[in-house]
Amino acid sequence: MGLHPLFTLGGRLQLCASMVRPGTALADIGTDHAYLPIWLAKQGLVSRAIAADIRPGPLQSAQQNIRRYRVEELVSTRLSDGLEAIFSVEADDIVIAGMGGEMMIRIIKNAPWLRDGEKRLILQPMTSIPQLREFLAQQGFAVLREQAAVEDGHAYSAMQVQYAPEKTGTDSLYPYIGKLDAATEDSRAYMRKVIAQLEKKAGGLSVSGRQEEAAALIRTAEQIKIKMQKER
Ligand SMILES: C[S@@+](CC[C@H](N)C(=O)[O-])C[C@H]1O[C@@H](n2cnc3c(N)ncnc32)[C@H](O)[C@@H]1O
Structure with a gap:
């Protein structure tokens, strides 16, 4: 197998990667091509990672990419609807990116073990974003950090979330712009x-x-x- 130079992540996934705690055990839910866990493993930023998807097709391409970039020791694949097939001990940081907010709500509801202040969720929703932010606040999940990234002319937001009911204070703009401030062009x-x-x-x-x-x-x-x- 030839040597494949490491790809660069686009701005959207790069933003998600920047919110993953260095050295963490990662689960990437809805991984598709597995670019995010592969990139993090190559950079030495995760201790191990599960690349999970609900469909076998994306998991096959994830497996190919994992072999191509030689990170089999660190990154494994898992067929899973949301976090159904992931055990709490296997992941401390959980990325769910590029999916609708309604699906994220369903995935979070079905994984009660996320109600643990040691875990971090990194969420990058595509739709139903006010509903997702309101759901998080109602369920005791606080947004610790939120930032935006522009890729190919589209603006996206990603948030790092912790179960911390005492920190879920929100204002009237929170459902719409979350914890973003207007300091960057993105x-x-x-x-x-x-x-x-x-x-x-x-x-x-x-x-x-x-x-x-x-x-x-x-x-x-x-x-x-x-x-x-x-x-x-
Ligand atoms: C648009 S891709 C996003 C890929 C990558 N996370 C990103 O942000 O570039 C969405 C992926 O989520 C997967 N997916 C959708 N619903 C899911 C679920 N309930 N559990 C796990 N994966 C799911 C799809 O099969 C697809 O591969």
């Missing part, structure tokens, strides 16, 4: 995307006669704009 790009979504939704509500709900969304969008000006 987080401002994410906030602009959220503002556009809120304004579009408000437009739809207004057309269907739901003026009060529309006005509330417009007020939220305005508050995000003010935050962006203040923190710039």
Whole structure:
């Protein structure tokens, strides 16, 4: 087998990688190609990793990549619906990236062992993000860190989460922009995307006669704009 130089991660997965604690035992749920655990293993940043997926097809390509980059000693694959086939002792940091927020909610609900302050979840949702943030707060999961990354013109957010009911304080903007501040161009790009979504939704509500709900969304969008000006 030839020597394969290590690939670089795109901005979105790089952001997730930066939230993994060095030396951790990792589970990457919905791993697909397994780029994230392979990259972390190659950098010496994980003690071991499970690359898990619900479908056998992605796991086959994960296995090929694990062999290609010669990290078989550190990275194993696992067929698993969410965390169903992962034991608590096997993972301290759990990445779930590139999936819908509703699926993440289901996966977290079905793994009660995540309610342990020693574990960390690194979540990078694609859809239903306010619902996910609200679910986390209601269930006692605190967002310790949240940052945004822009890749191929799209802005994404990733959050590092811990079970810590005493730390789940939230404000009125939390469902929309989580713990992001507006200090970086990437987080401002994410906030602009959220503002556009809120304004579009408000437009739809207004057309269907739901003026009060529309006005509330417009007020939220305005508050995000003010935050962006203040923190710039
Ligand atoms: C779009 S890919 C994301 C790959 C990678 N995590 C990333 O962010 O680039 C989503 C992957 O999640 C897997 N998946 C979807 N639902 C899942 C579940 N309930 N449990 C485990 N894997 C799941 C899919 O099979 C697919 O390979």
